[in-house]
């Protein structure tokens with residue numbers, strides 16, 4: 436293979452150079468995740484990665500940003516050298532990497548400083564939930580205290596995105612999931628919070644838990660959980676629902692696109708937008724029209740993730 440393309444990147448990295456530092460995920464146990472279930476984890480040889488970096492302009496339009504994949508490039512023993520090489524080779528405004536909360540917790544501060552000096556600017560991390568029971572249920576392999584520790588530690592060096600999944604605890608744990616997730620965000624203070632709504636992929640272990648341990652949220656419950664999450668965030672962060680999984684649909688198309696804004700300054704406007712969406716859902720359902728969530732749309736083959 437001439438160039439090893441990573442199979443996944445966040446929407447915010449759509450225009451970035453993509454560099455595959457590791458293949459797959461060594462953890463690979465999160466119940467909601469189907470991303471790397473068929474990929475054998477391996478750490479790529481440094482020489483291959485540097486060769487891919489040399490060849491980036493052949494495969495991508497000129498870019499000012501670069502993204503490191505797959506699940507956790509920061510575990511590569513030569514990651515500082517790789518980031519430095521990339522940063523010196525191209526004029527980049529930002530280098531971003533996926534990583535895990537455990538990795539940040541374990542990493543010495545000197546290594547984080549070296550990564551910053553080498554050019555790493557932003558990390559994307561899966562928090563998913565700040566609720567202990569939900570984290571355990573979905574086998575995230577972390578506890579809320581580690582999520583707080585990692586966020587505080589990483590923010591000294593990088594911009595930090597925490598991903599959150601609404602609906603992850605099901606109807607059963609919705610309120611606790613929202614409140615405890617907001618609590619972790621308030622303590623960890625990530626720069627960005629990116630919300631996804633739980634959409635069940637057939638190859639993800641969570642598909643076997645639906646209807647047993649986890650009851651999927653309907654449209655109104657999804658909005659109420661998002662509302663509670665935002666209402667309870669008091670720290671400064673930019674929250675965005677920048678993914679189709681947050682959308683709600685009528686038979687004629689999307690009726691809700693999620694919300695985005697700076698918290699706490701734009702909280703009232705965001706909550707008003709959600710309240711309006713809740714009213715719309717109630718009206719539509721009263722008139723007999725079902726509002727479709729990302730799960731409904733995915734099952735119907737009307738959206739891809």
Ligand code: SF4
Pocket residue numbers: 460461462463464465468469470471506535561
């Ligand atoms: S969510 Fe991240 S850590 Fe969990 S299995 Fe998927 S890639 Fe691995």
